[in-house]
Amino acid sequence: MKIKVAKSAGFCWGVKRAVNMAVDSVKKAGGRALCLGELIHNKREIERLKNLGMVFIEDMNDLRKGDTVVIRSHGVSPKVLEFLKRKGVEIVDATCPFVKDVHEKAIKLEEEGYPVLILGNARHPEVIGIAGHVKNPMIIGSLEEIKKLPLMKKLGVVCQTTLNLSFFKEAVSILSLKVKDLKVYNTICSATSVRQKETLKLAKEVDVMFVIGGKNSSNTTKLYQIAKEVNPRTYHIESKDEIEPDWLENSETVGITAGASTPQWVIEEVVNHLLHLKKGGVLSGRGVCQTT
Amino acid sequence: MKIKVAKSAGFCWGVKRAVNMAVDSVKKAGGRALCLGELIHNKREIERLKNLGMVFIEDMNDLRKGDTVVIRSHGVSPKVLEFLKRKGVEIVDATCPFVKDVHEKAIKLEEEGYPVLILGNARHPEVIGIAGHVKNPMIIGSLEEIKKLPLMKKLGVVCQTTLNLSFFKEAVSILSLKVKDLKVYNTICSATSVRQKETLKLAKEVDVMFVIGGKNSSNTTKLYQIAKEVNPRTYHIESKDEIEPDWLENSETVGITAGASTPQWVIEEVVNHLLHLKKGGVLSGRGVCQTT
Structure with a gap:
């Protein structure tokens, strides 16, 4: 079985930047920083960030003066920004440029x-x-x-x-x-165009296609729709644990892509799991990896 | 046999205006006015205008000081306009607004x-x-x-x-x-959109479709293409004389449209000819006319 991971799978530049800024802000703020809403639409990455000291809130009224607040890559309206300024919090603006x-x-x-x-x-x-x-x-x-x-x-x-x-x-x-x-x-954004084009191409080439990313991630869902239209054996998964072994029946090639909010380590888990299901193999970065 | 003439068939507002301005200019100039190129892409209307005193020229150098020159509905570049002004001719600008x-x-x-x-x-x-x-x-x-x-x-x-x-x-x-x-x-222009939409609708409804207008008329050729795509029995004609009686075989309905440069009298000739081929009938303006 051949596994092909799309070059463009996973974090885009803006998301990588926001995650790095968030992690830095936690360190600078002495181990605790808040984020308005989920930093990225990926539950498992959110868990990882929570463990590092990131606190995710939905209600801006929960903020206290002096708190460090990260604005996620999605950005906010000027009214929200004004509210934060009035509140006297430390703003880390990770809005994607x-x-x-x-x-x-x-x-x-x-x-x-x-x-x-x-x-x-x-x-x-x-x-x-x-x-x-x-x-x-x-x-x-x-x-x-x-x-x-x-x-x-x-x-x-x-x-x-x-x-x-x-x-x-x-x-x-x-x-x-x-x-x-x-x-x-x-x-x-060009990351989106490239990822969508690559997904379409890859889905056409392979027997089975996996799109990895949050079920609530807008861009991942779009990748799934694009792939599903040309390849009925397309699956939208959040993690390796959802993969049913019979999905791989009679498949010689498997394609993998992932949304802009899917961390690299989640993609690697899926690849390793697939190689394991098909009796081992080696992942050699982005490209084609072959099992025995 | 039913004959349906598209409401939008024939001269658009801009062409009607240009023809009227040209005819007026001939009168005002004492029986002779020149036009740069064909006033409209319709040979028979050109013939009619020639008989009224209109002279059609291709080369601007043929103009003499004092000539009356009509700029047709298609318009010209500023350079042509400057040339005409320098030449000292009387300009009648019939460029469609x-x-x-x-x-x-x-x-x-x-x-x-x-x-x-x-x-x-x-x-x-x-x-x-x-x-x-x-x-x-x-x-x-x-x-x-x-x-x-x-x-x-x-x-x-x-x-x-x-x-x-x-x-x-x-x-x-x-x-x-x-x-x-x-x-x-x-x-x-809205006349074009309406004419194209109506042509498409009519061509779908009828057994045989006629598109009347100059073979060198851009907009007529487009109407022909639009109709032909949905009705293989579509004919592009310039006048009634091109109609072969066998085109009407096994046809109960005939649709007629015409380009923006096709005069009303040419459309009427075609309708009357069709009614004659099918043993007489009456044309009751734009709409549906029925033969016995």
Whole structure:
């Protein structure tokens, strides 16, 4: 059995940066720092960070003056930032610079007189953060809703950095005929595009495909959908323990990819487990590893 | 046999306006006025206008001081306009206001720092006119060429007013993933969109479809392509004389549409000829006419 791990699997640059900043902040704050919401959508990494001294809170009112607070890579709205400043906490802003760029583009569109449409999941923290930067944004996450939009003179578009490429393409295509003056910022980050393209390619090549990442991770779920469409034997798992041995029946090749919030050690566990199920083998970094 | 003529068949507002302005200019100039190129892409209407005193020239050097010159609905580049002014001729500018709007949008894009892409046929006079308003435009008329474009930071798009809607939609869709900051002006005029949509609908409903208009008319050829795709029994004709009676065999319904440059009288000739072939009948304006 051949196992192929996508080169782009796992943490993107922004997530790596946020995790490093969070770990550093715990050290600097003397062993305890807080984070608004889950730093990344991966339960097991969250557990690891908790063990290091990170505290995850959902309610900002739980903060006390002098606390160190990490803003995760998804970013927040200016109102949240103001609240934190008023509260007198130490802010460690780990917002991904690519997400900050979306904030700036949304603001620019509004300044130029474009009604702002954010393509993405209205409940995703990144989208909530982007929406907080403009006065009256539309947030749309389905083509059905795009199709229902009326004809418009002007519209400015930004999107969630982890949006599905084909959704974005189709949405812009529909908008092109509805809007006379359409300004589109493709704010899908390059890590997302590369990962989605590689996932599609790999899923087509292999017999069985694993997509590793939190079930609540938006970008992992999209990778799963992309792979599943071309390979029915695609499984979305959070850890090696979910793998049923019969999933591997009659399979000569296995492909592995992972969402932006999946740590390297989780990917390695899965690879080692698969090699073990097929009587051992060696993992030689990203690429092709072969069992006997 | 039922004959259905599309409501939107024939002259659009801009063409009607240009023909009226041309006819008026002949009268005002004492029976002779010149036009740069064919006023509209329809040989028979050109013949009619010639008989009224219109002279069609291809070479601007044939103009003499004091001549009255009509700029057709397609518009011209600023350089041509300057040449005419220097020449001391009387200019009757019948450029379609919707085409002038494309000129202004292309200029605006360039002023805002967007490289300008014109979607359309590079040899079409309207596109040549638009291109003349910006310094270094790209002109692209095929999806293959769009696909070959490199990744770009910025791009501004305008299009020929008579562009195929589905081509425009697909082109913008491809560009959305290639360009980070994409500004798109959908400059397809509403007459074109309505005519294309109605042609598609009608062609699906009828047994035989006729698209009337010059073989060199860009917008008529597009109507023909749209209809042909859904109805193999679609014919592109310039006049009634091309109709072969066997085209109507086993047909209960006939649909008719016509390009923006097809005069009403040419459409009426075709309808009357069809009614005659099927033993008489009455034309009751745009809608459904029934033969016995």
